[in-house]
Amino acid sequence: xxxxxxxxxxxxxxxxxxxxxxxxxxxxxxxxxMGVINLAHGALYMVGAYLAFWFTSRTGSFWLxxxxxxxxxxxxxxxxxxWFMRALYKRNHLDQVLLxxxxxxxxxxxxxxxxxxxxxxxxxxxPFSGSIPLTDVLSYPVxxxxxxxxxxxxxxxxxxxxxxxxxxxxxxxxxxxxxMMAGMGINVHTVFGLVFAAGTALAAFAGxxxxxxSSVYPGIGDxxxxxxxxxxxxxxxxxxxxxxxxxxxxxxxxxxxxxxLPELSGAVVYALMAAVLLWRPRGLFA
Amino acid sequence: xxxxxxxVNVILAALLVVxxxxxxxxxxxxxxxxxxxxxxxxxxxxxxxxxxxxDLLVGMSGLVSLAHxxxxxxxxxxxxxxxxxxxxxxxxIALPAALAAAAAAALVIGALTLRxxxxxYILATLAFTQMIYFxxxxxxxAGGSDGMFLFFKPTVSIGERVLFDLEDRTTFYLFCLGxxxxxxxxxxxxxxxxxxxxxVGIKENEIRIRSLGYNPPVFKLIAFVIAGVFAGLxxxxxxxxxxxxxxxxxxxxxxxxxxxxxxxGGMGTLFGPVLGAFAFELLHQLFAGWTEHxxxxxxxxxxxxVLLLPKGxxxxxxxxxxxxxxxxxx
Amino acid sequence: MQPILxxxxxxxxxxxxxxxxQVSLEVMxxxxxxxxxxxxxxxxxxxxxxxxxxxxxxxxIRFNGRDIxxxxxxxxxxxxxxxxxxxTNVFAGFTCLENCWVAAQARQGSSLRFFRPxxxxxxxxxxxxxxLALCGLEHHAETVAGDMSHxxxxxxxxxxxxxxxxRFLLLDEPMAGMGQEESQRVVALLxxxxxxxxxxxxxxxxxxxxxxxxELTVMVNGRVLASGPLERVRDDPAVQEAYLGDGxxxx
Numbered sequence: 001x002x003x004x005x006x007x008x009x010x011x012x013x014x015x016x017x018x019x020x021x022x023x024x025x026x027x028x029x030x031x032x033x034m035g036v037i038n039l040a041h042g043a044l045y046m047v048g049a050y051l052a053f054w055f056t057s058r059t060g061s062f063w064l065x066x067x068x069x070x071x072x073x074x075x076x077x078x079x080x081x082x083w084f085m086r087a088l089y090k091r092n093h094l095d096q097v098l099l100x101x102x103x104x105x106x107x108x109x110x111x112x113x114x115x116x117x118x119x120x121x122x123x124x125x126x127p128f129s130g131s132i133p134l135t136d137v138l139s140y141p142v143x144x145x146x147x148x149x150x151x152x153x154x155x156x157x158x159x160x161x162x163x164x165x166x167x168x169x170x171x172x173x174x175x176x177x178x179x180m181m182a183g184m185g186i187n188v189h190t191v192f193g194l195v196f197a198a199g200t201a202l203a204a205f206a207g208x209x210x211x212x213x214s215s216v217y218p219g220i221g222d223x224x225x226x227x228x229x230x231x232x233x234x235x236x237x238x239x240x241x242x243x244x245x246x247x248x249x250x251x252x253x254x255x256x257x258x259x260x261l262p263e264l265s266g267a268v269v270y271a272l273m274a275a276v277l278l279w280r281p282r283g284l285f286a
Numbered sequence: 287x288x289x290x291x292x293x294v295n296v297i298l299a300a301l302l303v304v305x306x307x308x309x310x311x312x313x314x315x316x317x318x319x320x321x322x323x324x325x326x327x328x329x330x331x332x333x334x335x336x337x338x339x340x341d342l343l344v345g346m347s348g349l350v351s352l353a354h355x356x357x358x359x360x361x362x363x364x365x366x367x368x369x370x371x372x373x374x375x376x377x378x379i380a381l382p383a384a385l386a387a388a389a390a391a392a393l394v395i396g397a398l399t400l401r402x403x404x405x406x407y408i409l410a411t412l413a414f415t416q417m418i419y420f421x422x423x424x425x426x427x428a429g430g431s432d433g434m435f436l437f438f439k440p441t442v443s444i445g446e447r448v449l450f451d452l453e454d455r456t457t458f459y460l461f462c463l464g465x466x467x468x469x470x471x472x473x474x475x476x477x478x479x480x481x482x483x484x485x486v487g488i489k490e491n492e493i494r495i496r497s498l499g500y501n502p503p504v505f506k507l508i509a510f511v512i513a514g515v516f517a518g519l520x521x522x523x524x525x526x527x528x529x530x531x532x533x534x535x536x537x538x539x540x541x542x543x544x545x546x547x548x549x550x551g552g553m554g555t556l557f558g559p560v561l562g563a564f565a566f567e568l569l570h571q572l573f574a575g576w577t578e579h580x581x582x583x584x585x586x587x588x589x590x591x592v593l594l595l596p597k598g599x600x601x602x603x604x605x606x607x608x609x610x611x612x613x614x615x616x
Numbered sequence: 617m618q619p620i621l622x623x624x625x626x627x628x629x630x631x632x633x634x635x636x637x638q639v640s641l642e643v644m645x646x647x648x649x650x651x652x653x654x655x656x657x658x659x660x661x662x663x664x665x666x667x668x669x670x671x672x673x674x675x676x677i678r679f680n681g682r683d684i685x686x687x688x689x690x691x692x693x694x695x696x697x698x699x700x701x702x703x704t705n706v707f708a709g710f711t712c713l714e715n716c717w718v719a720a721q722a723r724q725g726s727s728l729r730f731f732r733p734x735x736x737x738x739x740x741x742x743x744x745x746x747x748l749a750l751c752g753l754e755h756h757a758e759t760v761a762g763d764m765s766h767x768x769x770x771x772x773x774x775x776x777x778x779x780x781x782x783r784f785l786l787l788d789e790p791m792a793g794m795g796q797e798e799s800q801r802v803v804a805l806l807x808x809x810x811x812x813x814x815x816x817x818x819x820x821x822x823x824x825x826x827x828x829x830x831e832l833t834v835m836v837n838g839r840v841l842a843s844g845p846l847e848r849v850r851d852d853p854a855v856q857e858a859y860l861g862d863g864x865x866x867x
Contacts, residue, residue, distance in 0.1 A: 031405060037405055037408060037409075084589065087593055091592075093350045093404070093405065093408055094344060094350045094545065094548075094549060094553070095549075095592050095596070097350060097352070097408060097542070097545065098542070098545060098546055098549055098588060098591075098592050099588070099589055099592040099593070101542045101545075101546070101588065102584075102585040102586070102587075102588030102589040102592065103585065103589065104585070105581045105582065105584055105585025105588065106581075106582055106585035106586060106589070107585075108581065108585075109579050109581040109582035109585065110582065112579065113579055113582070226412060226413060226416045226538070229409045229412060229413060230409075230413050232409065233402075233406055233409045233410060233413065237405060237406065263424065263425055264421075264424075265424070266416075266417070266420025266421070266423070266424050267417045267420050267421055270413050270414065270416065270417035270420075271417070273410070273413050274398055274414070277398065277399075277401060277402060277406075277410060278398065278401065281401040281402045281403070281406065282402070282403075282406060283406070475730070475731060475733075476730050478733040479729055479730045479731060479732060479733065480721055480727045480728075480729045480732075480737065480740075481727055481728055481729060481730050482730075483714070483717070483718055483721070483727075484718065484721070484727050486709075486710075487707055487710070487718050490707045490708065490709055490710075491705060491706075491707055493669070493689075493705065494701070494705050494706070494707065495718075496669075496688070496689040496690045496693070497667060497669070497689050497690075497693055497699050497701075498690075498693055498718065498719050498722045498776075498780055499690050499693035499694045499722040499723065499780065500690055500722055500727065501690045502690075504728075505727075508728065
């Protein structure tokens, strides 16, 4: 086994895992704090990817595209929370599953109407378009390292937010804290809106930065959705630490699975989840 | 479990008669399109079986399962896989095989997922469905993403005598309708049985059930398998009808649609999901007739339905006959 | 007489909080053993521990000599320990008869029967009707439980426990929220039951406790202050001071 090849797979796995962390962290927070299953989270990733594509093709600059797209996704998150999520806080799981399923249909179809069903690509942005040579024949794309770096930075930022701020304390407390939050003088609606918007932005941002890596096409939301759920289940709902470790586990498993078991690569991640559930039905860190 | 009030039973029987006699008046109502509508109706009946079986889980046991399509699709694929290419397979072989496949899968998936609770449960069922979907989609043994064809409908005969010629559209339709009625009656009987009582009790108050000495996971698993078998029946009929099995039968979108039918129709009533299946498919046809982007309308409708119709059409029907909804309701 | 239930140094911690600490008590095979104490004394936790709904952090529970410490709630119930709940926990959507029916069926062999309508199992039905009659609810057999008054639902709680034909009764504040007359009826009923079964009773109603209890355990802050025959505990100076000193404490 060529060490450079192995290194590439590990780097890929970590990068995939870190990206998954961005998405899964939003998902686990939304469920942990607000008690709502949000099936539309993957669609938000897709929204980010398409916005990145569209703004890049209009402005020519990937960075400008992200700058323009981010506030839009925050706005989208706030709107969805206000109009739809708020109605779901007191409802049962079936209602939540179905309503967010409806949202997926709406968002997917909007994407189809606005952008059509072709596959689109986003060019890797300028400063990072090179590769670092590892051996005579193998090299590693700089952009992937950049993506890993950015995601890790965000992860560190989240860690500080959660461990060292009052908002973080509220988040760590969990969903049952609604009364306690109100008792502490925190406006629950504001917190929920912020958390949901943040989760949306994270998922969309993940979509944006991964657009140059994988193409932009209908249905990318769906595949990401289920994998992120696997991460959340493995890590334990509501746990950011769990989402982080779970994401890395899933990222590495998926990457190595594709390389060593190509026929079963899709199923390998679920086998991991089954194994974790057998051992710890509530995830590793719930 | 109280039986359904007499008025409701009468209405259901009337609906059954209306449906069963459709082949007679269909020609009159839709002279050009009769055959097309018969096909559509058959499909709705099959979906109704799927939705009803899901109600056993969602409405009666409180299990929101997104894995139901897996059993639907597995049974269908089993039919496509076991049938020889150039001649029909006998129902007496194909159906038990398909149902056994569905039951086995339900047993395994049920045992694994029932270790989890609440949201974890829903997500676990979702993930297992995806796993099975990928196995069929990515590999070649069942045609991969293209799926498989079934060229002949199964034969139903004893010795040389043909009991039902399923190639005849009308016969096939009535056969499916019979399956729907049988499923309903069997599930009703199940709910009236000792097992059924405990199941509903689990949904109402699991702590109490445990403190009385029942072990809930065992009951839930059995319900899961039974529901899976009936979903398999629906899947078998679906592939038999269109002669085609593809991975989307197994996908979680299919499960979500089934859940939607249960919600639309009113969960916990068993007959509600039948109404829900009709409502869903009719809306599907309506929206698809208006625009190719019908999913947008469907999505908006789903959102509205969740927000505005919590007890579904079945709940409405029960209210109209001035009866209390059963213990397993909404 | 050997005790039928024994706990040895039973403790339960929730994080840093010790809800129950080093509780050792003995329950005799007949009579009412009451557990009393102020709010937060750990009484409900004790009931949950004895019933198998909570697993102890330390200590042991023995029933008829058998170690049941690690058994879950449904296994404990199958051994014959019947438990009622402080918060009314009936099946609101079922009729009273159906409630008792489900309780009775649990002990009548397998419930994995799918084909016969439940109503036809005569023996189970008889037990359910007997239990209802025992608690004075026979006229409400077909009434939906959720439609009844609070007091009647509390009676149904007890009926359900009885329908399961327990060999040991664990009752958590059965008279909570009941009026004077109803309470007296229930007290009389419990007294009759205690002639045949061991009965552990958590209660705040001191009149009731003193009229039927043979044994008393006083808990404060998760620990046992005193435990033993009623008169001895009642006259214990520590108990008097801590709990009974001001007369009847209607906590």
